[in-house]
Amino acid sequence: MNARELLQRVSGLDLSEQVVERALRERMAHCGVTDSAAYLQQLSPAELAALIELVVVPESWMFRDSGAFSAATAFVQQQLAAQPGRIVRILSVPCAGGEEPYSMAMALCDAGVAAGACRIEAADLSKVAVERARAGRYTRNAFRGVDLAFRERYFSRRGDEYQISDELRAQVTFSQANLLAFDSASAAGRYDVVFCRNLLIYFDDPTTTAAIAVLSTLLADDGMLFAGYAEVPAFCRNGFAPLRLPGAFALQKAGATPAAKPRAAAARPPARKPAPATSAAKAAPAVAPLALDCASLLAAARRQADRGHYQEATASTHALLAADPNSADAYFLLGVISECQHNSGAADDYWRRCVYLQPDHYDALCHLALLAEQTGDAAQAGVFRQRATRVFERRAGHSR
Ligand SMILES: C[S@@+](CC[C@H](N)C(=O)[O-])C[C@H]1O[C@@H](n2cnc3c(N)ncnc32)[C@H](O)[C@@H]1O
Known part of the structure; x- marks a missing residue:
């Protein structure tokens, strides 16, 4: 078995040769081994764990796709109102450095839900990420929106970093675990709310199906699951039905009694509408073929960028621009890719083109401000921040 196959077997991750090669070279150099076959033969569990750390992407931030937290909070409130005194159980897997479960804890606290009414559990394959989550200390990178008032409420400044409050920290239980190896049978139906966002994009189809089977077992029959926008079609192919909650990418088990539409708490900027995914587009023949192709190209480019395949993502985005030169989202994505490659100058240029084409592109305005x-450049930051705030307020006003 080669390194790529081994890593896929133990983590589920469908990795590119380049990513595996880079990780292998780094660990072999660290161990002073020059022959990859010898390295793989002597691989101890600790060394395998170190290798895994180099291929995971523990990228996350507070209130990422914030619509999910508003919808989950409203759902929790509904559950508690229906059965006062019960405990609502929430799972976040993968939780990366804890940004997602802590965002949930903050949203619940903001909504006045008593800490004892919910249990939040969180897990991730990466030991390093879980240790970071337990410590609850974050750099500015974890705070990417314009509305950062929550940071004042729940964090204290420690030099260049922000420490989450002890009260919030005590509300989340973290563990290091592989979703694919969860003992789901003994926890069948345990969770009312499950977040599994931005993991399946790294899996191939059979692994995605296996992961969804685990999640489906863990989720209560009347529970709600939150996915990443690109992952919704995979859930729909595997026994879930999407819920029409804007910006939340929420699903429930197909055949479950439809969850009453929670009234959105809308504490944060409403997320932008997702680009239609390919399978959803199939069900919408009214969409013109060109629009469909552009949406598919954009979705593919985002997936590639999420996986760290920047060259392919750039190529897909340029193909999209060839078909639709005025695609603000394409320029936004090129900005994100440039930023990930530490080319802030290019990122700035792309995001400016994005807001030139679409002056109310909230995400681009936030990134430009940051x-x-x-x-x-505090003055320029202030200008972009104000513009983003106006967009936020306008959208929040419309969704009320
Ligand atoms: C991009 S982060 C997603 C974090 C968060 N859910 C979000 O959407 O912001 C992906 C995480 O998946 C974790 N991961 C990868 N394979 C996993 C597995 N088989 N089981 C659990 N976590 C896994 C990685 O360690 C990484 O932290």
Whole structure:
């Protein structure tokens, strides 16, 4: 078995040769081994864990796709109202550095839900990420929105970092675990709310199906599951039905009694509408073929970028621009890819083109504000921040 196959077997991750090669080279150098066959033969569990750390992508931030937290909070409130005194159980897997479960804890606290009314459990394959989550200490990178008032409420400044409050920290239980190896049978139906966002994008189809089977067992029959926008079609192919909650990417088990539409708590900027995924588009013949192709190209480019395949993502985005030169989302994505490659100048340029084409592109305005702040241009940062705030307020007003 080669390194790529081994890593896929133990983590489920469908990795590119390049990613595996880079990780292997780094660990072999660290261990002073020059022959990859010898390295793989002597691989101890600790060394395998170190290798895994180099291929996972523990990228997350507070209130990522914030619509999910508003919808989950409203759902929890509904459950508690229906059965006062019960405990609502929430699972976040993968939780990366804890940004997702802590966002849930903050949203519940903001909504006045008593800490004892919910149990939040969180797990991730990466030991390093779980240790970071337990420590609850974050850099500015974890705070990417414009509305950062929650940071004042729940974090205290420690030098360049932010420490989450002890009260919040005590509300989440973290563990290091592989979703694919969960003992789901003994926890069948345990969770009312499950977050599994931005993991299946790294799996191939059979692994995705296996992961969804585990999640389906863990989720109560009347529970609600939150996925990443690109992952919704995979859930729909595997026994789930999407719920029409804007910006939340929420699903429930197919055949479950439809959850009453929770009234959105809308504490944060409403997420932008997702680009239609390919399978959803199949069910919508009214969409013109060109629009469909552009949406598929954008979805593919986002998936590639999420996986760290920047060259392919750039190529897909340029193909999209060839078909639709005015695609603000394409320029936004090129900005994100440039930023991931530490090319802030190019990122700035792409995001400016994005907001030129779509002046109310909330995400681009936020990124431009953050970038200007990072380069010490407080005035420019303020201008972008204000524009983003206006967009946020306008959308929040419309969704009320
Ligand atoms: C991009 S992060 C997603 C974090 C968070 N859910 C979010 O959407 O912001 C992906 C995480 O999946 C974790 N991961 C990868 N394979 C896993 C597995 N088989 N079981 C549990 N976690 C896994 C990685 O360690 C990484 O932290």
